[in-house]
Amino acid sequence: MNTNHETSAMKERNMKITASNLIRWTGLSAIIAGIIFAGIQPIHPPDVLASVTTSAWGIITPLKTVMCLLFLLSWTGIYARQVKEAGWLGLAGFLLLSLSWALQTAFVFAETFIVPLLATTAPKFVDGFLGLATGHASEVNLGILPTLYTLVGISYMLGGLLFGIATFRASILPRWAAGLLAVASALTPAAALLPHQIQRLAAIPVALALIWLGYALWSERREQASSDKVSSQLHSTGAE
Numbered sequence: 722m723n724t725n726h727e728t729s730a731m732k733e734r735n736m737k738i739t740a741s742n743l744i745r746w747t748g749l750s751a752i753i754a755g756i757i758f759a760g761i762q763p764i765h766p767p768d769v770l771a772s773v774t775t776s777a778w779g780i781i782t783p784l785k786t787v788m789c790l791l792f793l794l795s796w797t798g799i800y801a802r803q804v805k806e807a808g809w810l811g812l813a814g815f816l817l818l819s820l821s822w823a824l825q826t827a828f829v830f831a832e833t834f835i836v837p838l839l840a841t842t843a844p845k846f847v848d849g850f851l852g853l854a855t856g857h858a859s860e861v862n863l864g865i866l867p868t869l870y871t872l873v874g875i876s877y878m879l880g881g882l883l884f885g886i887a888t889f890r891a892s893i894l895p896r897w898a899a900g901l902l903a904v905a906s907a908l909t910p911a912a913a914l915l916p917h918q919i920q921r922l923a924a925i926p927v928a929l930a931l932i933w934l935g936y937a938l939w940s941e942r943r944e945q946a947s948s949d950k951v952s953s954q955l956h957s958t959g960a961e
Contacts, residue, residue: 744938747798751935754791757784759928762921768851770844773837782833789826792931793819796884799894799934802941806891807884814884821876824869828853856913874909881906881927888934898933901926 761781766772800807800815807815831850839847849859853870885903889896905926912923 744798744802745941747794747801748935748938748941750791751795751799751931752939754788754795755928755930755932755935757788757791758931759925761785761788762924762928765921768854770840770848770851773832773840773847773851778837782829785829786826786833789822789829792822793826795931795935796822799888799938800884802938803888803891803893806893807887808890810883811887811891814880814882814887817876817880818884819880821873821880824873824876828870828873878906878909881909885930894934894937898930898937901933902930905930 761784764777765781766775766777772778796815796818800811803811836847836850845860846863848857849861849863850866851857852859853863853867859867882903885899885901885906888894888899889903905923909923912920915923
């Protein structure tokens, strides 16, 4: 009977560690996504037709694609850690951020795998597509794309603001990081007054906030795993 009880307890602990590790890994994904997000801003090629066939474009846009996918994982893990404490405000921020980065993933995927192929056969379309980021008017009809790109920006700003406030109020993860996320997101529209290449630098504070939150999540789960291991060893010693 005692052996069965210990086996059951061990299985339960393993299940908990597995769930804990899933959230912990999203913290690591947040760190990586934030580093890429901050790192590419100063070196990103100009969003013009001549850039899409360059080697820099061929390196940076695949990184951006990976970054977008990691962002989706990151927000999910951060929200899951504080789902009860974040409340409806946190849910609203999470859904808006998820929408923003899901749409952004589609645009970046097109930048990476579709736009370079159309650079010579449909240059006006490519020029118009890239102009979505710079505010440059398109010579061709882009359909619903301009509306979707506007939705990316609005949900990015509102999502970051609401999620930052909810995280700050929840007090589970660092409040300074949450505050930085909220303030940086709220100030995003002000960046539109700057030249496009400088606008990119406005993304760095958001990236730093994500790295900070991700590191806190990663460190917290690692410490908890170590604590669980010590408790398990003490329990085994006591049983003997």
